Amino acid sequence: xxxxGDSSSTEKSPLLRAFGANNNDPESNSVPENGVCPPHRPSVxxxxxxxxxxxxxxxxxxxALPATxxxxxxxxxxxxxxxxxxxxxxxxxxxxxxxxxxxxxSNFERExxxxxxxxxxxxHKWFIMTQIAFFxxxxxxxxxxxxxxxxxxxxxxxxxxxxxxxxxxxxRPVEFIEWDSGVCLQHTxxxxxxxxxxxxxxxxxxxxxxxxxxxxxxxTLGYLLSALAFLPLGLMDLKENAAWQxxxxxxxLAVSVQFIFVFIQQGLSFGNLSLxxxxxxxxxxxxxxxxxxxxxxxxxxxxxxxxVGVPHVIHTASILSxxxxxxxxxxxxxxxxxxxxxxxxxMIAGAFGTTTQIGASLFAFVIIGLGIPLFSVxxxxxxxxxxxxxxxxxxxxxxxxxxxxxxTLYFGESVKELLSW
Numbered sequence: 001x002x003x004x005g006d007s008s009s010t011e012k013s014p015l016l017r018a019f020g021a022n023n024n025d026p027e028s029n030s031v032p033e034n035g036v037c038p039p040h041r042p043s044v045x046x047x048x049x050x051x052x053x054x055x056x057x058x059x060x061x062x063x064a065l066p067a068t069x070x071x072x073x074x075x076x077x078x079x080x081x082x083x084x085x086x087x088x089x090x091x092x093x094x095x096x097x098x099x100x101x102x103x104x105x106s107n108f109e110r111e112x113x114x115x116x117x118x119x120x121x122x123x124h125k126w127f128i129m130t131q132i133a134f135f136x137x138x139x140x141x142x143x144x145x146x147x148x149x150x151x152x153x154x155x156x157x158x159x160x161x162x163x164x165x166x167x168x169x170x171x172r173p174v175e176f177i178e179w180d181s182g183v184c185l186q187h188t189x190x191x192x193x194x195x196x197x198x199x200x201x202x203x204x205x206x207x208x209x210x211x212x213x214x215x216x217x218x219x220t221l222g223y224l225l226s227a228l229a230f231l232p233l234g235l236m237d238l239k240e241n242a243a244w245q246x247x248x249x250x251x252x253l254a255v256s257v258q259f260i261f262v263f264i265q266q267g268l269s270f271g272n273l274s275l276x277x278x279x280x281x282x283x284x285x286x287x288x289x290x291x292x293x294x295x296x297x298x299x300x301x302x303x304x305x306x307x308v309g310v311p312h313v314i315h316t317a318s319i320l321s322x323x324x325x326x327x328x329x330x331x332x333x334x335x336x337x338x339x340x341x342x343x344x345x346x347m348i349a350g351a352f353g354t355t356t357q358i359g360a361s362l363f364a365f366v367i368i369g370l371g372i373p374l375f376s377v378x379x380x381x382x383x384x385x386x387x388x389x390x391x392x393x394x395x396x397x398x399x400x401x402x403x404x405x406x407x408t409l410y411f412g413e414s415v416k417e418l419l420s421w
Contacts, residue, residue: 040109044303048242049313051249055371056296057088057321058252063148063368065325066332066343068286073277078326080287085322088291092314095297108301113385117298127386134382138295139402142375145368146226146406148342152364153222154179154208155348159357164208166220171213179209212411219407227403230369234376234399238303241377248370255363256324262347262356263328263335273333290325293317296374299381376402 069077099112102120114134119127154164164179209218332343347360379398383389
């Protein structure tokens with residue numbers, strides 16, 4: 001008798017065939033034709049598991065927290081972080097428990113991705129609905145990460161005297177353009193002094209190519225360099241990405257400590273951060289956008305070593321992330337007047353000295369950048385692992401499509417609106 005989760009002997013629906021899924025295609029089906037699967041050897045250890053979950057939690061939404069603290073106030077933002085963090089941890093653990101209840105999966109021997117779990121327990125309708133919801137959610141995170149990383153690369157190059165370069169596709173005519181970053185270079189010679197720096201630098205107003213017409217479409221050099229660095233990593237599997245995620249996690253801790261030190265040395269003004277704030281429209285969306293560990297759990301359960309305890313990993317990563325959000329968000333709000341929607345803008349512009357400028361640039365490139373391939377892997381696993389499409393089709397939707405869309409959201413508050421939505 002066929003078990004509820006066994007789709008290998010069931011004819012694919014027209015929807016699945018339309019996306020390239022094929023029972024005889026080894027790329028779209030994990031069960032070979034002879035019916036014998038090679039033994040799976042889960043090998044991601046505790047540090048790798050913790051790094052993967054923590055890096056999922058510290059996405060592009062983290063950069064908007066200082067501005068969120070200034071707008072929404074200390075108490076509402078902190079309460080939102082604590083409540084959402086708690087709910088996120090419980091949801092992740094509940095999902096892990098549900099996956100363990102699937103037939104023959106008490107020790108996570110089967111590869112059950114997010115949507116496949118819904119198909120087993122709730123049926124095909126929920127499988128399709130969660131595929132759509134999961135894909136849109138992770139796609140938004142991926143696009144936001146790509147935009148933030150590309151902007152940081154462009155800004156770093158511009159503030160180092162090379163200026164930013166790009167191709168403007170609209171409005172016409174199509175032409176090569178250069179970003180004049182002169183205003184961003186007006187800061188003090190001391191590492192932490194701000195008395196003589198330019199107002200735009202203080203406010204993080206030196207966004208790359210901000211001198212272009214509203215609604216312009218530009219492909220920048222920073223975008224191309226980011227794609228060159230991170231797109232190939234998205235084609236790897238989760239185990240191959242684990243080493244990169246460990247590096248990113250350790251780097252996150254080191255640079256976060258540097259940011260805290262810089263903020264304290266800069267001087268904290270309680271006048272920049274009210275208790276209750278005045279604008280709460282984007283608060284819940286931005287905070288919720290950060291806590292998405294539940295999307296990582298199914299893939300991690302299949303790849304983690306048997307000795308890794310799921311509750312300990314989820315609790316540690318969630319608490320650590322919440323503490324970083326509160327401390328970095330609140331201190332950044334108090335240290336930077338009228339902080340930018342991307343807190344790194346002021347740092348990369350040179351307002352806090354060369355050391356911090358380099359650290360902030362590396363933070364965005366390494367931490368936010370390494371989140372891009374992780375999100376791509378999760379999207380592809382959910383599509384391919386359930387047999388919805390082939391590996392090649394999964395790579396198109398999970399790896400190439402986000403890069404094809406991201407450059408259109410480079411300007412203005414597009415990313416903020418995406419995070420809130």
